[in-house]
Amino acid sequence: MSPFQVVYGVEAQLPVTVELPALHLMKAIEDTSFGDALDKRIMYLHKLNEDRLVVADRISVHQQKVKVLFDKKARFRDFQVGDIVLLWDKRHEPRGSHG
Template sequence: YGVEAQLPVTMELPALYLMKAIEDTSLSDSLDKRIMYLKKLNEDRMQVFDRISSHQEKVKSLFDKKTRSRDFKFGNIVLLWDKRHEPRGSH
């Protein structure tokens, strides 16, 4: 449908002291890297949010194209349909 697949991912941020020990850099460098990582993560989230909202708008517009609006007025005779009696599943 023109949208990249999005997989749910759980991310863990390592503790600051672990990053410093692994990378063997100064504390300020570790902080800067972590801040940049968090900014990138926030940008990725915003991109996903934009994709989701544009996809929802597309789906809504396609649905609205296929359906026609009906204006009922007081006194119109309408058929009340009870969906509980419809068969479920694919028939």
């Protein structure tokens, strides 16, 4: 999970995608055996999955905290049929950046 996705909830649309190096490239770069390269890749993927779960858990906790704070300040109103309410007329709102 990218930091962009953590903040905005969707994956960024980048012109270049970053991928995991292929096993034969890992083996060539680090000059290790195929088994060692495979073990490193599996460990990396497990760590990546754990990091994603941690981030998802933190997001969930944060969303719950934000909801509690909002619910403390919000006044929920129960309207019944026939109640008189004020409707805001958006036609009179200023438009554009300068009003």
